[in-house]
Amino acid sequence: MLELCDIYKTFNRGTVNEQALFTGFSFKANKGDFVSVVGSNGSGKTTMLNVISGSIPIDGGRVTLAGQDITNLPEYKRAAKIGRVFQDPSVGTIPGMTILENMSIAQNKGRPYNLGFAVSKKKYDGFRETVRELDLGLEDKMEIPVGLLSGGQRQAIALLMATMTPISFLILDEHTAALDPKTAEIIMRITDRIVKEKKLTAIMVTHNLRYAVAYGNRMLMLNHGNIVLEKNGDEKSATSVDELLSVFNSISIECGN
Numbered sequence: 001m002l003e004l005c006d007i008y009k010t011f012n013r014g015t016v017n018e019q020a021l022f023t024g025f026s027f028k029a030n031k032g033d034f035v036s037v038v039g040s041n042g043s044g045k046t047t048m049l050n051v052i053s054g055s056i057p058i059d060g061g062r063v064t065l066a067g068q069d070i071t072n073l074p075e076y077k078r079a080a081k082i083g084r085v086f087q088d089p090s091v092g093t094i095p096g097m098t099i100l101e102n103m104s105i106a107q108n109k110g111r112p113y114n115l116g117f118a119v120s121k122k123k124y125d126g127f128r129e130t131v132r133e134l135d136l137g138l139e140d141k142m143e144i145p146v147g148l149l150s151g152g153q154r155q156a157i158a159l160l161m162a163t164m165t166p167i168s169f170l171i172l173d174e175h176t177a178a179l180d181p182k183t184a185e186i187i188m189r190i191t192d193r194i195v196k197e198k199k200l201t202a203i204m205v206t207h208n209l210r211y212a213v214a215y216g217n218r219m220l221m222l223n224h225g226n227i228v229l230e231k232n233g234d235e236k237s238a239t240s241v242d243e244l245l246s247v248f249n250s251i252s253i254e255c256g257n
Contacts, residue, residue, distance in 0.1 A: 001028075001030050001066060002028070006025075006062065007024070007026065009047060021047055022061075023225065034217055035202070037206070038219070040251070044222045054075035066168050081168040082169045083170045084170075084171040087177045090147075093161065098146065100119060100124065104119055106162075160194075167200070169201050171202075174205050209241050213236070218230070228247075229247055
């Protein structure tokens with residue numbers, strides 16, 4: 001479904017701060033996979049997501065999605081098939097527009113923005129029902145600017161917007177990191193439900209080891225641009241947070257931390 005093949009990426013090339021992060025990195029996500037990715041700062045997690053989304057160029061290698069080579073496809077064109085939810089709840093929505101307006105724009109992704117009449121009642125009722133499924137009481141706040149919502153409510157709307165149109169791949173970029181523990185739990189339950197109901201292929205970068213263990217069918221740990229741990233299926237289900245933390249700590253000690 002998605003494949004990173006022999007990826008090379010060096011930052012600050014030709015300077016004293018030159019850093020070769022990916023040197024022949026490869027990764028493949030099959031259709032329907034929900035992959036959790038963990039690792040310390042600088043391990044390559046976010047760079048991996050940026051390579052997939054096309055927000056940074058690569059020095060070598062190939063990126064394919066659903067059999068199509070998208071290596072040279074710009075980010076805005078990849079966005080037609082790749083949805084992304086960021087760490088900051090304020091990213092991914094338009095604060096000055098209402099929930100209804102935000103959802104209308106999201107549904108129109110990839111289509112011409114022609115002038116037309118206001119949202120029809122049928123479409124309004126559909127948006128309201130979609131929001132009702134979040135179970136956050138937002139179906140009665142469709143006319144409220146998104147900027148007035150709480151961080152968790154806004155992140156839930158961002159998650160809906162990222163998955164409103166048919167996409168091939170969903171990127172979750174530490175999307176619960178800025179939320180309080182209770183709200184993060186709610187967002188994770190919503191995320192899991194949406195991924196399963198829409199049968200999405202998804203990759204989630206997280207610093208929460210418990211979420212990495214509890215959600216998805218695959219788990220990776222990155223270190224300096226390399227996959228140092230991979231668990232799939234039943235093997236992942238049998239992995240404990242303590243076991244994952246032990247591996248994480250042993251790598252930190254080896255790195256002198």
